[in-house]
Structures are given as C-alpha cells and as structure tokens.
Amino acid sequence: IKRVTTHTIQELKNKGEKISALTAYDYSMARAVDAAGVEVILVGDSASNVMAGHETTLPITLDQMIYHASSVVRAVKRALVVVDLPFGSYQGNSAEALRSAIRIMKESGAHAIKLEGGQEIRESIVRILSAGVPVMGHLGLTPQSIYKFGTYAVRAREEAEAAKLMTDAQMLEEIGCFGVVLEKIPAALTKQVSQALQIPTIGIGAGPDADGQILVVHDMLGINNEFKPRFLRQYADLHSVMKQAITNYVDDVKSRDFPNEKEAY
Ligand code: KIV
Ligand code: NA
Numbered sequence: 637i638k639r640v641t642t643h644t645i646q647e648l649k650n651k652g653e654k655i656s657a658l659t660a661y662d663y664s665m666a667r668a669v670d671a672a673g674v675e676v677i678l679v680g681d682s683a684s685n686v687m688a689g690h691e692t693t694l695p696i697t698l699d700q701m702i703y704h705a706s707s708v709v710r711a712v713k714r715a716l717v718v719v720d721l722p723f724g725s726y727q728g729n730s731a732e733a734l735r736s737a738i739r740i741m742k743e744s745g746a747h748a749i750k751l752e753g754g755q756e757i758r759e760s761i762v763r764i765l766s767a768g769v770p771v772m773g774h775l776g777l778t779p780q781s782i783y784k785f786g787t788y789a790v791r792a793r794e795e796a797e798a799a800k801l802m803t804d805a806q807m808l809e810e811i812g813c814f815g816v817v818l819e820k821i822p823a824a825l826t827k828q829v830s831q832a833l834q835i836p837t838i839g840i841g842a843g844p845d846a847d848g849q850i851l852v853v854h855d856m857l858g859i860n861n862e863f864k865p866r867f868l869r870q871y872a873d874l875h876s877v878m879k880q881a882i883t884n885y886v887d888d889v890k891s892r893d894f895p896n897e898k899e900a901y
Pocket of ligand 2: 680681693720
C-alpha cells in the first residue's frame with residue numbers, strides 16, 4: 637500500500653479531489669478507519685472528551701496524547717497520522733512547543749502535528765517546522781480557547797474576525813504549514829479561504845467548500861450520542877448497537893444460555 641503523505645493531500649487539492657479525514661485514538665478504531673480509506677487520521681485532543689469524559693479538551697496531557705498516538709500509529713498502514721499538541725504544551729514558548737512536537741514524533745511515530753491558533757503562535761510553528769516536523773494549522777473555533785470565547789457558537793461571522801482568520805490562514809501557508817483545519821465558520825468564508833490558499837483546508841462545520849472534511853469518529857458512528865450539532869452527519873447508531881449486544885449478553889449469562897457446550901472445553 638502506498639502511504640499518504642503531506643504531498644499526497646496537496647496533490648488531491650491540486651486535482652480537485654476532496655480529502656477525507658477522521659479522528660482515532662486507539663488501535664482497533666484506527667484499523668477500521670485506515671482500512672476504509674480515510675487519507676488523514678487525526679489523533680485529536682477531542683480524546684479528552686470522547687475517550688476520557690472531560691467537558692473540554694484542556695485537561696488532556698502530552699503523555700496521554702502520546703499514548704493515544706502510538707496506539708493509532710501501530711494500526712495504520714496507509715493514512716497520514718496527525719497529532720494535536722495539547723493545551724499548555726506549546727502556547728507562549730517556542731522552545732517548549734518544539735520539545736513537545738519532538739516528543740510526539742519520537743515517542744509515537746506519528747507523521748505530523750497540529751496546533752490551534754494564528755499570529756499568536758507563529759514563532760512556535762516556525763520553530764517546529766524548522767526541525768522538519770510537518771505542521772497543520774487550526775483556525776475558527778479553537779476549543780482550547782473555549783474559556784476565552786465563552787461558547788462553542790460559530791466563529792468569524794463578523795467582518796473583523798473573518799479578516800483576521802484570512803490573514804492568519806495566509807500566514808500559516810507562508811511559513812510552511814501543509815494544511816489548515818477550519819472549524820465552525822461560515823461556509824462562505826471557508827470558500828474564500830480555500831480559494832486563496834494553495835495548501836488544503838480541512839473543514840468541520842465549515843460547509844462544502846473546504847478541500848477536505850473531518851469529523852470526530854465517535855460522533856459520526858454514534859458511539860457518542862450526547863453531541864448532535866447541526867454539522868454532524870451520523871452514519872451509524874453504535875451506542876444502541878453496543879448497548880443491545882451487551883444487554884443480550886447479560887441476559888444469556890443470567891439465563892445460563894452462555895456459555896453452551898460448544899463454548900466450553
Ligand atoms: O480534536 C479534534 O478532534 C479536532 C478536530 C475536530 C479537527 O481538532
Ligand atoms: Na483538536
């Protein structure tokens with residue numbers, strides 16, 4: 637199998653083919669996501685929510701991200717594996733940002749990292765890129781800043797914030813990022829940014845004109861059924877499937893149906 641690289645996804649944008657991306661945080665899920673042909677697997681800090689049950693992405697640690705990332709890397713044969721730098725591991729100190737990025741690359745075997753923000757974290761991104769680590773940007777709704785925003789509502793509806801987002805996106809391209817996630821912004825702005833940039837944009841809640849789409853795999857499979865924003869298309873109801881299967885198991889144990897003769901030695 638030919639591996640997906642940052643160059644592969646640039647070629648997809650160049651020829652007008654959309655890029656598919658999903659999150660994964662563990663070995664078994666990553667096997668399914670990779671086998672289905674998704675080009676980019678993000679080990680997102682959304683693991684803080686869907687794996688650990690935290691309300692925000694802020695509590696997850698660098699060590700925990702490395703644990704998730706190394707599990708995913710062991711499963712993946714084809715996809716490009718991108719890992720989020722967690723809150724507190726890069727903001728405001730480019731030396732620490734580089735150290736965090738290097739730990740992820742060395743200890744997990746991932747292929748690239750992602751950071752949230754624009755101008756504020758420019759130095760950190762430049763420093764990581766100079767070490768040869770591919771970087772993906774993330775603009776719009778950036779959940780690590782939720783306590784600054786105060787809400788998970790759509791971002792960049794106002795002219796000034798939209799203009800800053802465009803400037804930040806162009807800056808990210810200029811310094812050498814290989815792509816940028818656009819989260820929860822108006823579809824029209826996504827279209828403008830995607831046309832202005834050479835590098836691919838990957839949208840979530842950002843409309844049809846991003847160069848690719850990403851969803852949190854637990855949300856799109858309905859494993860997590862507590863989160864149903866308008867942008868989410870739910871492809872399965874696995875929470876119900878799992879609950880029913882487990883209920884059947886409990887019944888079989890109680891009724892002594894399980895294990896039967898063939899299931900015993
Ligand atoms: O952590 C995450 O899952 C993400 C995606 C939603 C882009 O950052
Ligand atoms: Na994230």
